[in-house]
Amino acid sequence: MAISLKVNGKPRTVDAAPGTPLLWVLRDHLGLTGTKFGCGAAQCGACTVHVNGEPTRACVTPHDSLADAEIVTIEGVSGAAAEAIRNAWIAKDVPQCGYCQAGQIMSATALLKSNPAPDDAAIDEAMSGNLCRCATYMSIRRAIKEAAATL
């Protein structure tokens, strides 16, 4: 059944099987491949998007539960916090393989939006749902602090 979703500020019509996770709708139906598959169980955070501004795991969120929601992906994230995070990510050379980084950036941006000056405990809490096998955690922490300082 076709359903209308609002993705990155634009209305999109999607015809996917009922219950299809948002992740596969974004990747396979809308061609937004910046959001990654890591576990399918909300354990790694690689698929993190914003739903009404909240960091959300797209791999376990049925797309047909989001008819009235504002969905933002790595391709569309914007604003002062997103800009500060993006610049800090580049300045600190955060990514290694990069696979988890879309999710990391979405979680970090949501953190700065709600808490513009996070301490270490706040960073731990906001970022511990995002796994990084390259273990860029030290760089992520430095970049979040640098981004916060520029806000």
Next chain:
Amino acid sequence: MRQPGSLGRQLAFSMVTVTVSMVLLTLVGFYMTYWLVLKLAPSLLGPEDSLIPNGADIAVIIVMSALGLVIASRVAFRMAVRIVEPVTAVAHAARLVAGGDLSARVTTGRTSSGEMTVLVDDFNAMAGRLERMASDAVAWNAQIAHELEPPSATAEWDGDRLECWACVQDPQGTRDTLAEALGIDKANIKVTPTWLGGAFGRKSKPDFVVEAALIAREIGKPVKVTWTREDDIRHGYYHSVSAQYCEAGLDEKGKCTAWLHRTVFPPISSTFDNSVTEPSDGEMSMGATDMPFAMPNLQIESGNARSHLRIGWLRSVANVYHAFAVQSFAAELAHAAGRDQKDYLLELIGPARKIDPAAEGATYGNYGAELGEYPIDTGRLRQVVERAAAMAKWGRKLPKGRGLGIAAHRSFLSYVATVVEVAVSADGTLTIPGVWVAVDAGTVINPRHVRAQMEGGTIYGLSNALYGAITAKDGAVVQDNFPSWRLMRMGEAPRAFEVEIVASDAPPGGVGEPPTPPAAPALANAIFAATGHRLRTLPFIGADGSKLALPTKQSA
């Protein structure tokens, strides 16, 4: 307790006692006997001038001699027991120790002679020292290389040509494997590697590309295959499980003079031929036969092991378990000798010099490089130890429950020393306040990249050491996704991390793999410094919880 007299004095005293007793007994015995005979039956005696003893005289002599013999035998028997019993006990305990029971001790209930007491005490002290410092058996559960991007491949078959896009580490090898699997000429196969979302060894094996290619040929349409996380974890190529045994001899000053290292693990080549059980020279060259300690007596042994899983390459490969055993044991020896961990490690490494394992009888590959260009230089290893220790302010006073551990290792032609600080609360909850890494990778072009690899490779090693376990039950891997197969997260990662890159114009070495081997032993040594507990079986925590399983009693 009264110290018994010396054995020599006891022996001399006993001999004199026996002699004097015999003389006295004979004299007194004869006098008394003849006095009685003269009194009661003088007729029994012969003529006074006869020198030849008659029957009665002979009977007296026999009785007297028998009495003397009995007394002398009793004294001699008691002496023999005193000497022989402790010797037998020592011999029995020595047999047990030789058979591997280092807890055997001599216990003797009787008061021994001085020499025997000293012998027994010395034997017990020697066995105690052997037990204290001789054995270090460590085990490492199987690990999965694992990366966040699951194995994925797209294949298109157009009738006689195959084209694949896949996240593979080795596109040339992938092409060869595909040609064999599909029975076509590799000239008709094109493989385009994609950016890898991590690989760490897993994506050197193209099984998932073959899967996509076979399906594409079967259905005649382009096919994309993406493994689920469960597929990946349960059907991976696993880092080898291993058992390590170390034994050393220390002289009376605590200096290590003999080193034995036994290593057993199913070799990687068993994945391609399951009958292979013997490790390759290449695997032995990763941290075993290139052991850098200055040791007058050195023996490295390998054993055979059959594989029960597909074994693959995991970041730094055999260096992981070899460095864990060698660097943990170095710290155990420092403790046994009552010395500082870092100072003792430097003493084990010895003076700056260049080592050639071939001179010790090993077939050594040196990661494919010439030893002339890329020597095993203990001076460079010493330097990273000293730099890392200085950065961490080694020797500083730490609050209760905190400890520093150090480990150093050369792999992939580079030298890395790692200091880990841990904080362990009374209930075993562990945090890592800081890590300091010094690296000498020769000429460095991109220091930021080196720093990123040092941080990432160290945390990769810490994550595996604390949490990573792959186990099998009923012929299948138990773990399937991140809840049961655990990685270190932001809140568990070190809070501070400093990296120092040693300036060098030597030819460049590796930086991706070298930080991983020293991470686990530095962590284990820090936990020992903080708690007095030596952890030898990896992983230390596992998939659940955040606490170390510390025994209630000191196990040091």
